[in-house]
Amino acid sequence: xxxxxxxxxxxxxxxxxxxxxxxxxxxxxxxxxxxxxxxxxxxxxxxxxxxxxxxxxxxxxxxxxxxxxxxxxxxxxxxxxxxxxxxxxxxxxxxxxxxxxxxxxxxxxxxxxxxxxxxxxxxxxxxxxxxxxxxxxxxxxxxxxxxxxxxxxxxxxxxxxxxxxxxxxxxxxxxxxxxxxxxxxxxxxxxxxxxxxxxxxxxxxxxxxxxxxxxxxxxxxxxxxxxxxxxxxxxxxxxxxxxxxxxxxxxxxxxxxxxxxxxxxxxxxxxxxxxxxxxxxxxxxxxxxxxxxxxxxx
Numbered sequence: 001x002x003x004x005x006x007x008x009x010x011x012x013x014x015x016x017x018x019x020x021x022x023x024x025x026x027x028x029x030x031x032x033x034x035x036x037x038x039x040x041x042x043x044x045x046x047x048x049x050x051x052x053x054x055x056x057x058x059x060x061x062x063x064x065x066x067x068x069x070x071x072x073x074x075x076x077x078x079x080x081x082x083x084x085x086x087x088x089x090x091x092x093x094x095x096x097x098x099x100x101x102x103x104x105x106x107x108x109x110x111x112x113x114x115x116x117x118x119x120x121x122x123x124x125x126x127x128x129x130x131x132x133x134x135x136x137x138x139x140x141x142x143x144x145x146x147x148x149x150x151x152x153x154x155x156x157x158x159x160x161x162x163x164x165x166x167x168x169x170x171x172x173x174x175x176x177x178x179x180x181x182x183x184x185x186x187x188x189x190x191x192x193x194x195x196x197x198x199x200x201x202x203x204x205x206x207x208x209x210x211x212x213x214x215x216x217x218x219x220x221x222x223x224x225x226x227x228x229x230x231x232x233x234x235x236x237x238x239x240x241x242x243x244x245x246x247x248x249x250x251x252x253x254x255x256x257x258x259x260x261x262x263x264x265x266x267x268x269x270x271x272x273x274x275x276x277x278x279x280x281x282x283x284x285x286x287x288x289x290x291x292x293x294x295x296x297x298x
Contacts, residue, residue: 009045012045012060013042017038018294019298021034022103022296022297023128024067025295026106027124028075029115029116030089032284033075034068044067058138062138062142065124065139072124073120076120083210083216084210084214084215084216084217085206085217086116087113087207087280088248089280090248090280091293091295092288093292106127106130108266109250109266109268117164118160121153122160130154136150136154139154166270175250175267178267178273179244179252179267182194182197183253194222194229195223198222201220202273202274202275202277203277205279209281209282211282212263213281214281238257238258240257240262241259242255248266251267262281263279265279265280
């Protein structure tokens with residue numbers, strides 16, 4: 001490829017980079033792996049004869065999807081050997097992500113966890129169709145299936161996700177209010193306040209990756225969750241501070257110990273109570289919580 005063609009390829013890649021990262025991240029749940037996929041996409045893109053490409057955006061999305069699918073299959077083995085629950089890598093996001101309801105829901109910790117229950121191909125088809133509104137023919141080319149097969153996969157994946165996703169979209173204000181109540185009760189040691197803001201069937205998932213202490217299985221039930229938080233806080237050596245933040249398009253809590261990052265806590269809220277708490281403590285997953293990651297559906 002000559003210098004002019006390389007410049008044109010670079011220009012197109014940069015123009016669509018945030019979109020490609022968002023596609024890869026929604027398919028993988030890992031920013032580090034998404035960055036690797038973008039590197040692989042770039043290496044393939046610079047080998048393409050641009051004169052033969054009718055739609056550069058669609059072509060780049062296709063390459064990114066194929067590379068993400070390859071990566072998903074290798075990640076599956078990695079996750080099977082993972083210590084304790086595996087949670088998506090949290091991203092600090094700008095307020096405009098929270099204002100885009102579709103984008104915010106698509107990268108929410110709750111939905112990303114539902115996507116983890118799909119097969120790699122189902123996840124790719126669901127993300128491309130439901131989130132990015134890619135046509136069936138284009139998805140078929142990306143996943144090496146017929147358009148008819150893609151329609152069936154999309155229907156199956158949609159039904160699976162709809163059965164497990166939150167029943168209704170909750171406003172950021174409602175989530176923020178629930179997290180503020182949780183934070184206030186935790187900081188003041190108000191056990192009843194904690195029980196009041198947690199739904200009776202609340203599930204806590206904590207991801208330490210075998211590096212930081214975390215529950216090896218989901219903790220179910222408000223009383224057990226409260227016991228775990230209160231007991232854990234009692235063992236902390238140092239000053240624990242909690243601050244509100246915006247992660248994956250929604251309100252979350254930034255937990256620090258003596259000023260150093262300890263973890264990020266996101267929540268799933270329904271009917272003004274917390275039904276899911278997702279606490280990421282694995283240091284390898286906390287590199288994207290201090291500077292904003294740009295995400296886009298377009």
